[in-house]
Amino acid sequence: MAQPAVGKANETPDRYVAPSAEFRADRYYRYAELTDLLHSWAAAYPELAAVESIGKSYEGRDIWALTLTNRATGPDAEKPAYYVDANIHAGEVTGSAVALFTAHHLLTGYGDDPRATRLLDETALYVVPRIGVDGAERYLASPEQMRSSVRPWPEPEPQDGVQREDLDGDGWVTQMRVRDPHGPWKVSTRDPRLMVRRGPDETGGEYYFVFPEGTIKDYDGGEVKVAPPLWGLDNNRNFPARWGPEWEQRGAGAYPLSEPETRAVADFMLAHPNIHGTQHYHTFSGVILRASALRADEDLAKADLKTYKALAELGTEETGYRVVSIFHDFAYDKKKPMMGNHLDWVFDSLGCFGFATELWSLPAKAGIEVVDFLKFFDERSEDDDLAMLKVLDQQLGGSGYKPWVPFEHPQLGPVEIGGWEFKFTFQNPPGPFLEEECRRNAGFTLRAMGTAPRLELVEASTEPLGGDLHKVAAVVGNAGFLPTYVSESGKATGRIKPVSATLGLGDGMALVGGEEETELGHLMGRADQYEAFSVFPAYGNSTRRRVEWIVRAPDAGTVTVTATSPKGGVVRRELTLGTVG
Ligand SMILES: [Zn+2]
Numbered sequence: 172m173a174q175p176a177v178g179k180a181n182e183t184p185d186r187y188v189a190p191s192a193e194f195r196a197d198r199y200y201r202y203a204e205l206t207d208l209l210h211s212w213a214a215a216y217p218e219l220a221a222v223e224s225i226g227k228s229y230e231g232r233d234i235w236a237l238t239l240t241n242r243a244t245g246p247d248a249e250k251p252a253y254y255v256d257a258n259i260h261a262g263e264v265t266g267s268a269v270a271l272f273t274a275h276h277l278l279t280g281y282g283d284d285p286r287a288t289r290l291l292d293e294t295a296l297y298v299v300p301r302i303g304v305d306g307a308e309r310y311l312a313s314p315e316q317m318r319s320s321v322r323p324w325p326e327p328e329p330q331d332g333v334q335r336e337d338l339d340g341d342g343w344v345t346q347m348r349v350r351d352p353h354g355p356w357k358v359s360t361r362d363p364r365l366m367v368r369r370g371p372d373e374t375g376g377e378y379y380f381v382f383p384e385g386t387i388k389d390y391d392g393g394e395v396k397v398a399p400p401l402w403g404l405d406n407n408r409n410f411p412a413r414w415g416p417e418w419e420q421r422g423a424g425a426y427p428l429s430e431p432e433t434r435a436v437a438d439f440m441l442a443h444p445n446i447h448g449t450q451h452y453h454t455f456s457g458v459i460l461r462a463s464a465l466r467a468d469e470d471l472a473k474a475d476l477k478t479y480k481a482l483a484e485l486g487t488e489e490t491g492y493r494v495v496s497i498f499h500d501f502a503y504d505k506k507k508p509m510m511g512n513h514l515d516w517v518f519d520s521l522g523c524f525g526f527a528t529e530l531w532s533l534p535a536k537a538g539i540e541v542v543d544f545l546k547f548f549d550e551r552s553e554d555d556d557l558a559m560l561k562v563l564d565q566q567l568g569g570s571g572y573k574p575w576v577p578f579e580h581p582q583l584g585p586v587e588i589g590g591w592e593f594k595f596t597f598q599n600p601p602g603p604f605l606e607e608e609c610r611r612n613a614g615f616t617l618r619a620m621g622t623a624p625r626l627e628l629v630e631a632s633t634e635p636l637g638g639d640l641h642k643v644a645a646v647v648g649n650a651g652f653l654p655t656y657v658s659e660s661g662k663a664t665g666r667i668k669p670v671s672a673t674l675g676l677g678d679g680m681a682l683v684g685g686e687e688e689t690e691l692g693h694l695m696g697r698a699d700q701y702e703a704f705s706v707f708p709a710y711g712n713s714t715r716r717r718v719e720w721i722v723r724a725p726d727a728g729t730v731t732v733t734a735t736s737p738k739g740g741v742v743r744r745e746l747t748l749g750t751v752g
Pocket residue numbers: 260263452453454
């Protein structure tokens with residue numbers, strides 16, 4: 172028997188928006204509150220957090236970056252760093268929430284939680300919680316939806332066809348259904364809220380056309396087209412990773428990094444060569460994507476694929492999400508690889524192991540096992556829809572699906588407005604489900620931060636050689652999982668400098684043996700030995716190298732040994748030259 176329609180038509184999109192700048196894990200932040208929250212953290216934890224603007228958006232808003240590290244143990248630039256960003260796609264506000272949750276966890280955990288303490292002592296985290304600041308603001312404050320920016324693209328004016336509008340003033344743009352004997356849709360017999368497809372040869376029922384809620388520009392009483400979005404930019408197609416123009420890649424923009432938001436992000440990342448790994452938050456599907464979008468796994472360096480999979484395991488352990496290659500398992504069209512995306516630029520040009528997590532899955536919440544993430548939305552069954560509605564009905568009092576309500580349309584006459592409220596059902600978790608999403612995904616970032624290449628002075632010593640000569644020796648090691656070049660992909664760019672050791676001399680000293688700056692090459696981590704223990708072990712240890720200097724120091728004094736790696740950090744030790752006993 173059909174159930175009575177439930178649902179709350181009077182609940183507006185701001186019901187899950189944070190009412191103030193106080194931190195909550197179950198709410199989404201508008202720009203003013205987000206800005207205040209970040210600055211309040213910098214003020215409350217001056218030794219651990221700093222906030223800066225990395226550039227201005229199309230509408231002139233600052234795009235914020237938060238730097239987290241314990242400055243007492245060294246500046247961020249001298250530590251290996253992880254990078255997290257979110258909300259390059261305006262409506263995917265869950266990512267901002269996860270990014271904020273992660274920062275909050277580290278700041279409040281420092282000093283109590285041994286892992287948070289260690290990570291902020293030894294490494295740094297850069298967080299850009301919201302790239303698409305203009306779009307996200309409209310998304311949270313109005314019924315509007317857009318892909319990335321609010322800069323009109325590729326046309327400056329709205330085009331003919333249905334313009335998505337909140338006609339009935341309920342705060343949402345949903346769907347309009349119009350009774351018509353030629354319509355391809357009909358009402359479900361199992362739940363009158365649901366629309367299901369009409370059979371290929373089916374006649375004799377009540378059928379509907381379904382359009383987006385809105386008015387029709389240049390409607391002539393015949394065809395109803397859906398206008399392309401006015402805001403057609405996709406900033407995640409605007410990066411210089413085999414960038415393609417609009418006619419090859421929709422939303423790409425006029426040229427690579429043409430948009431102020433993508434330019435700001437790229438400049439920030441290039442200015443921080445200490446970044447070894449990245450996380451870019453998107454929604455939705457409940458899957459972690461990895462490079463490449465452009466190439467098959469067989470065309471990646473073997474060592475990189477192995478390391479990528481090792482890091483991916485951490486993600487699956489923390490989130491329960493599968494990790495897939497975009498090229499193999501998240502391609503809209505396998506014959507046309509996605510061009511100009513951020514993740515490929517990060518892997519190919521910066522050499523960082525990056526992940527793009529498609530947060531949240533209503534189907535998963537409803538217990539549906541999704542095998543093909545992209546096909547699911549075209550091929551899902553009525554049972555699937557009923558299962559998802561049940562989640563909304565039982566756990567959210569029916570909110571998230573708007574029952575069909577009659578409306579007198581200025582052009583179409585009598586219609587009914589209703590359907591899925593996409594924004595906080597499919598695209599983002601409703602508030603009560605947000606914290607769980609934040610917690611497990613923050614868990615992956617914390618694990619990934621712990622894989623950094625990290626220089627250490629394993630030994631540093633001096634030995635008087637008689638007269639005024641002294642030997643200074645150091646063993647420089649990589650204490651991390653990743654090698655100091657991070658990836659073969661990074662090595663191939665030629666941009667990641669090898670480890671060097673420098674000896675700083677005191678007054679009146681002279682170097683008589685060794686080079687003041689000695690290049691040690693790259694140091695391996697543990698990643699290359701991350702495998703089943705060999706049945707015929709032939710493992711060495713290439714995580715460390717020794718360096719020696721001979722110093723003439725008539726008045727003894729101190730010297731400083733400094734080891735430097737762009738990705739592994741900078742370590743120093745001051746040594747006092749002794750005398751022969
Ligand atoms: Zn996205």
